[in-house]
Amino acid sequence: MSVAEPLIIEQRSGFTLATIMARKATPMDRLETALGLALPVTPSAKSGKGMTLVATGPGTWLAMGDGSGETTPAALSQRLAGLASVVDQSSGYAIFRLSGRGARTLLQRGAPVDLHPSAFSPGSAAVTLIAHIGVLIWQADHLPTYEVAIFRSLAASFGAWLEAGVAAL
Amino acid sequence: MSRLTSGGLVDRDKPLSFRFDGRAYEGFGGDTLASALIANDVRLVGRSFKYHRPRGILTAGAEEPNALVTLRSGARSEPNTKATTVELFDGLEASSQNRWPNLRFDLLSINQLGGPLLASGFYYKTFMWPAAFWEKLYEPLIRRAAGLGKLAALPDPDSYDRDHGFCDLLVIGGGPAGLVAALSAGRAGLRVILVDEDHRLGGRLLAERRWINDLAGHMWAEQIAAELAQMPNVRVLTRTSVFGVYDGCEYGAIERISDHLATPDAGQPRQRYWKIVAKKALLASGAIERPLVFGGNDRPGAMMASAVSTYINRFAVAPGKRAAIFTCSDSGWETAKDMIAAGIELVAVIDPRDRVPPEGVSLASAGVRVIRGSVVDAIGASLRAIDVVSTEGHRVRIAVDLLAMGGGWNPAIGLGGNLGAQPIWCEAVQSFVMGEAPPHFAPIGAAAGRYGLRVALTDGATSAGEAIEALGGRATAQPVWATDDEPCRIGAFWHVSAHRGKAFVDFQHDVTDADVTLAAREGYRSVEHLKRYTTLGMATDQGKVGQLNGHALMAEATGRTIAQVGTIRSRPPYFPVAIAAFAGHHRDEHFRPERRTAGHDWAAERGATFVDAGQWKRAQWFALPGEQDWRETVNREVAATRHGVGVCDVSTLGKIEVHGPDAGALLDRLYINSFSSLAVGKARYGVMLREDGIVMDDGTVTRLADEHFYVTTTTANAASVMQHIDYARQVLWPELDVQAVSVTEHWSTCAVAGPRSRALLKALFSECDFSNEALPFMGAATIGWRGAVARIFRVSFSGELAYEVSVPALLGDALLRALIEVGEAFSVVPYGTEALSVMRIEKGHPAGNELNGQTTAADLGMARMMSKKKDFIGRAMAMRPGLTDPARPALIGLAPVDPAILLRAGAHLLGRGAAPIAANDQGYVTSAAWSPTLGHSIALGLLRHGPDRHGEIIIVHDPVRGADVEAVVCHPVFVDPEGSRVRG
16 A cells, blocks of 8 residues: 655754653643643653653653744743653754655664554654664654654754665665 | 577576676576576686685575676675576676686696695694794785685775564565465465565476476466565565574564666665564575585586576576486486486486485486496596496496586575574484574474475465464465475485595585595594584585585594584574675764764864764864964964953753752762752752762753752763763662753853953843852853843853853854854954863863773862762762772873973873883873963873872883873962962
8 A cells, every 4th residue: 555645854843842751749640731631651642732742751751842832841841830840952852754655664764663554653652763863753643744853963964864765765 | 508499487588798707698687697607608617715626506596605706896896796696687797706817727726736735724734934934924825815706995886775674474485385374474464574585486496397286386486476465464575585583583684676787776775684573483495405525526517406407497508418417315316307308418317325216217218327326526627527336336437517416405494593593413304404493483394304395385384374373363274285296305325435536525615525534533523623623614605505514424434423413503694794784874974973063064164173072073173274283273272262262162061951859869969069058050060970989970060940950961971971860860769859851952052261251241141240249150140042041151161261151052053153253352262172171181170081980089189079978879989998098099280391392191100210010100191281371291190199299200101102201290280270260
């Protein structure tokens, strides 16, 4: 079954990022109420209200905001005061969005985790390595569309791998 | 020409031109280089490794030991390529190897005369005297004579790729057993990966004239292949070979994407390295035919019987005109039928066994001589006759140009031993089979020692059924594959003892039967010793064809059974793999990922010379036109910073946010000094120890709020300190309410240092109060800049009035440019890591060279920083007598007595007049630099009782780079020892 949409790779901009780390003894439901969003507790991502929350470890999430006032690190810090520590990471990661025909093949060539639809679907997330570069991957939709977050300083190196990978598709 | 007029699976509508050793030939699509050479009557394809004997094509597969050619030319040339596996393409160029000046007339064939002297292990017994000759004469001579094939020594122009496969069932081999297994599993809905080394599926069915359900074998295979291609849950990888089995059900394989093309298509890799994770795996790799051991069994014209059949049936070429067959296996008799069908004159079939298959009778009546006996010698530089002795002792010479050898079959179980399982002897098939197997891995069909086409088909179905059930699926109804039985008996016959010519066991390494008996005689009786002593099985084919014959001969020579002697496990990779395939994308500038700061492009524009700091690129210095060397540049940068203002990108240092009610408590346990007592808005220098009391890292910690600390680390230890903090809060003290995360990437940081630094920052950040009262030394402030948060820390590594300014990295480039633009009015100078280093040495600040994993806080003059009021990691172990011994080398400064002399790091310190021996070693130089501020070289070092010896003159001993130098021991802070400049 082949994908109709062409391959699009774009480096995201205009987003904010924050690391949210639950404080001890903060019940999950209080965090969820404060955020207005269900929290993923397995390696997965949940979206809503202008934000995507990706679980990256026990009690730890990377919150990607669309830039709106409610979702900035400062706003999140206020909303979660006393419940969780919030750290601005907006300049810390480069995020690449890959979608369409060949997106899965390309990422599978780099990542040693099973990206087949039976194992990885919208909402699935993984912390893994591509080309010796640490990545956080999550699947946004069925197209398929993937988001890949890497340390900003490694963007050029990751781009070089992407270029070689696209040429080989 | 030996091309048969009809038949075969070659594409006669696709003629291809190729060259071998400079001569032009023609072949067809579907040919291998070997089959095309045979079609063109090329019998001689190489010279053997040691004796330079003329060699021809022995097999039709990947086990080929003889027909090693160099494929292509120039940067793409590939030595030791097996002609039997090269898919012919138009314009192919290949040349033979290991001969000079040419294949027909090879001067080094004189080695054959040295035969007895060149027996196994000769190099342990020769080239010993005189000892002086070894390096100058013997070694260079041996190097020139040894080796097989020549590397291109040019950069590889091709690219290599990776991929990852995941499946329920991995089927290794696409012959009849593998095809049925893949089909059954695929129909049951399993995720299947089927791997085959050939470009089309079918395995032995492509080489033999067999029928399945009234379809010719190769057509049946095509039908199955077509059905598999339609299944979305089945992935078929042709031109792909599995090279190793690894822990965790992981399999390594190489897919040859472009090897069969003259050059790869644009963007396409040459080869792709697969890592496959399979819940279950089936080894359907078939079996490899072995030769018999008799005189001249390596002559061009002596070929494996199954290979003869393959060349006839698949490639429609006749490897000879007048043939004999020497076989102890029923399969050799099948070759007789193929020869007769192809019009080759079959003169004799020689079989040493008691009973011959029923074919024997019909052949005899067709005029073929059937002799119960053995071939003792094959004669002719290119085979022209064989000497045969019957079991009754009658001797006869028969003129032939083709001898098909059938010595039995070795199940191709190499992969099965990768995780340690030893093969076991199977008397019924006279070969080794897998005993234990790796987890979730099983051989089927011939690979399991179960020979016969009907058996292969049922094995495939049964094994797939077992896999399906084990994975919780349901097998669909099994079709009935009808095929005829073929006889599969193999006799226990290994060796003809009375022969005249050399009888080869390992063809590629020129190991003969005499070498095996020599090894036994000299005491190398174990198969492992036999291997290393004779080099049997150590060539690029890993003994696939000949190894077992050697083991059988060792059994004979030592009065043991083959079962007792055992065999050698194959080592991964099962076949040679290009190193480039493992490297993949990671070569040249992509060898490892490169980390760039936000200021990188600006620095490059400024003409910075970059240095590697781990994965980071850091600006080392910024040379100006006219500067003669780097020292001139660095001296200028230091002077400009100490007298004016300098700017340095220090973004690579580790940065960690530590939050929570117990943040201060955690930091108290990690550092030797206290941080819970630090006031908000203040920074403090801290040192962390390892558990064993040795210094791990240092940095500054700033308290930005009651429950918010900002920690910095050295560049090198950023990741390990983060791990250390995570380990402490998650494992050691999970009861503490503290959170931490690395923000090294989020922040860009610039050091702004020098007497004019305050003025520069006031000009850039006009709303911020930089007075000494508002922002004192070791204070911090948070301001806004261009819509973002900026943090200003008044800390100094240079010893001057200095600040570190941090902004989010997206504004990092803008910050640098703004500092330089605004700083022009203050003659600002950018400086790099060299100037940074000179200044910190002038100030006696310990850095990586001093924090070298062997020093304690006391060694570095920081004993008083160690709190006595709290416990911290490393406290107890740091009190061990060995670490508190006052005689330990401790931090001092050094200045040369002669100001013109350079001190160098790594030099050792001796008392004056002491002999330069280890017992007199008093320490060593850790860091050294030319100080433009002082006008002479300075150094930091560790010296026994160092702090008590200021003023003493000692010897700096540097045997590697120069003579001994006299130096004065002094306080490690050379510039502004009172520290008044930072506080201004």
